[in-house]
Amino acid sequence: MNPLSETFATFAKAAGPLKGVTILDLTRVVAGPYCAMLLADMGATVIKIENPSDPDLTREFPPLSRTSAEPLSGFFAQFNRNKMAICLDLKKPEGKATFLEMVRKADIVIENFRPGTMDKLGLGYSVLREVNPAIIFTAISGFGQHGPNSSRPAFDSSAQASGGLWSMNGTVEEPMRVGTVLGDLSAALYAAIGTLGALREAERSGQGQMVDVSQQDAIVSLTENALVTYTETGKVTVPEGNGHPFVRPYxxxxxxxxxxxxxxxxxxxxxxxxxxxxxxxxxxxxxxxxxxxxxxxxxxxxxxxxxxxxxxxxxxxxxxxxxxxxxxxxxxxxSIDEVVADPHLRERDMVIPVDYQGARFDVFGNPVKLSGGTLERDAYAPGVGEHNASVYREWLGLSAAQYDELVRLGVV
The missing domain is CATH 3.30.1540.10 (formyl-coa transferase, domain 3)
Structure with missing residues (x-):
């Protein structure tokens, strides 16, 4: 058992510039979890909330630990380090009520459901800000919270395709998607930036706001000069292979x-x-x-x-x-084996260990290097519902009877 999971107070004593900031993390897979992880590395207390019967599916993603008898995922550990983890069924009335009580005490909510999902649950931003006017509601989605395509389902490749990057990468004969989930990762980075900006405003004025980040928007912003080249000259950017459109040798x-x-x-x-x-x-x-x-x-x-x-x-x-x-x-x-062995990256803590229920994975570190330090070294990724008791009893203040009733009802 990770010593930081013993009590909420112990976990929340982490250092970092975001110490004292509490985040309710409803996200799954990559874009949302990565955003919350970056903030956790800077000291925020991040509470990952999963449905007790349907936890984050990346807990089963490869690579799985070579040393553990349990199927423990290095993928999950990489994007969910430094977080607490609880279970909560938001579809049940008791789950909604409990979540709203958590919102009263939190600073930030991060979600990456399809737009409209939180509203259908009765937990959209308009509801949450009535409970806590200073709450920041960060929503990451494929196409954003408004616009004719906002309700469409999306994955990373949806963003690379619809944002123009796919058409520019590879060769003229064979355009290719970028070989990593750049739509997810860039959306996570923009969401973290927007969340920090909104947090600054909430601290100044007491008013929170929604942070709306679209994967497609994020990809469009990564197309360098393609957009302005087209709007100014009518030229459509095509793949250059390994070359460059206006400098050589390069x-x-x-x-x-x-x-x-x-x-x-x-x-x-x-x-x-x-x-x-x-x-x-x-x-x-x-x-x-x-x-x-x-x-x-x-x-x-x-x-x-x-x-x-x-x-x-x-x-x-x-x-x-x-x-x-x-x-x-x-x-x-x-190649990635050469990257892992790179002494420069090692010195900069870009290959770090993360413990996950007895397994240890080497994962990438935090690219944000603060002179005061970040918290990714020797981090820990939580098991499903690992911090239920400490969060609900200690932080939220439920009595033993109230907590036991939530357990009996299958809400947590």
Missing amino acids: GRYACKDGFVFFGAYTDKFWREACRVFGDDAMASDPEVSTMAQRFDAEVYQRKVKPAVERWLSAYTKAELEAMTGDRFPLSPIK
Whole structure:
């Protein structure tokens, strides 16, 4: 048993800039749980609320622990660390009433149901703000809380498809989705930012608000210059493969044992690259002396690309990384095993252990590094309903008889 699960007071004594902030986390899968986890890493007391008969389905997602007899999920542990966990059936009258009592004492509610679900439960924002005017209601969904598509079901790929990113990634012959759930992850990041902004306002004025984050909106905001290029010029962005639409050399190139990203396209970086690789002829060639000349498609194919390919093919990824240092942008294209072994990432706590009911998983850390520290190191992910008694009895203040009745009714 995690020592922090013994009492609510012990758990809530965590440090961090969000110490004292209580979040009711109704979310499932990735976008919502990741948002709440980021805030938990900064010290918020996050109470994950799951239906007792239908908990977060990612508790069964791979990878499962190699050392535990129970099917414990590393996926779940990664996105739900530093949280308390309780059970509550919001469809039952007693569950709704209990949740509203929790809202009275909480600062933030985060949910990622399809729009309208909380209203159907009788627990929409209009109801919650009557109970607690300062409550922040963060809603993450595929298409947002309003608009003609708001009620449509969505997954990450729905956002990548409808937000334009899918059409821009891959090659012209075969557009591809980005190989991670970028719609979920980016929505989580924007939701965390919006929640913190709303929290600042609630602390100042005593008035909460709804934070409405759409996965599709999040993806649109990641399309860089595609939108403004179209609205200004009528040009539709198409996949560039590993190249770049307006700078060269900039992309993937082969080396002895794999591939690297080479990005020495500015005049300064180009001169440095010529020095590093001892190519005096290219350094003095007037045909490739400016960035504009090197971008010219014919000059690039005839002179620049062959030179870069010749330079890089003579070395391994590690040799190239050591040679170039901080002189110009060059990065090995690393597989995930190489990423996990990266001493730089290790030093920055981007590979950290999380305990989950006796299993231990190495997961990614928090990319937000505060000088005062965050709480992801040696974190813990909770079991289903692990903190029922401490939350309901100690924090909410239910009597033993009241709590036992909720248990008898199957509400918790």
